[in-house]
Amino acid sequence: MGSEVVKAVEAAPDTELVAGVGGPGERDAVLGADVVVDFTHPDEVMGNLRWLIANGIHAVVGTSGFDEGRLAELRGLLDEAPGAKVLIAPNFGIAAVLMMHFAAKAAPYFESAEVIELHHPNKADAPSGTAYRTAELIGAARDRAGLAPAPDATTSEIQGARGAQVAGVHVHALRITGMIAHQEVVFGTHGETLTIRHDSMNRESFMPGVLLGVREVAGLAGPLTLGLEPLLGLTD
């Protein structure tokens, strides 16, 4: 992803590459930049963000692995050192953002909802950040609608067979050679099911969203923004 960002920033008429960085020891190379884009590793990203916030540099973050604990820490750091804005997008694909948005819209109408994500086998984390966020959005929409937990009569299970649970929603992670990044959200009610599927065919597909983030991050309303939705007018 880092290489794709370098290509995209160099090709865009209104952005200029300051530096490409391959590890924490090289951070000083980005001092003076307006914005840093982070696609690194879930174990590395918080250290990078602590440093960027301390140096007042805006951050556009694609790296996965953000739970409520990490977001709370970032809010605290941004309160203590105002100046930098941070945009964390679980997925920069415009179609992926729409898939999450449509899933949240559909959620109140179905008894059952589960998420299946499929990725290349080099991925470090499971479930994907996109699947985690999708499940959170579906769970919140179900709660707002007052839905009961999805029906499930399972009483005997090999551990993991029903996936992980995020916000009460089962999430299943597949790692398949030849794939890039894909997700299905499966909804069901009596006599009808709805499947919303998203496929990323290449890594270039994330770049319009990344460049949008780079252009907009400094002007975002709050110090921390989660998801590309507000930049696309998808706020309801």
Ligand SMILES: NC(=O)C1=CN([C@@H]2O[C@H](COP(=O)(O)OP(=O)(O)OC[C@H]3O[C@@H](n4cnc5c(N)ncnc54)[C@H](OP(=O)(O)O)[C@@H]3O)[C@@H](O)[C@H]2O)C=CC1
């Ligand atoms: N939000 C989105 O739309 C997308 C998010 N992602 C997420 O982005 C992250 C990266 O994915 P991907 O590019 O495929 O992963 P890769 O493993 O291919 O690349 C990560 C790179 O980051 C480098 N790196 C590790 N730590 C640091 C650091 N502290 N500073 C600078 N560079 C560092 C690694 O170097 P080395 O190999 O030497 O460790 C490696 O070159 C993942 O969390 C993935 O889930 C991916 C695609 C889209």
Ligand SMILES: O=C(O)C1=N[C@H](C(=O)O)C[C@H](O)C1
């Ligand atoms: O690791 C990847 O490849 C991807 N990671 C992100 C995630 O965890 O959701 C976004 C996309 O799925 C590609």
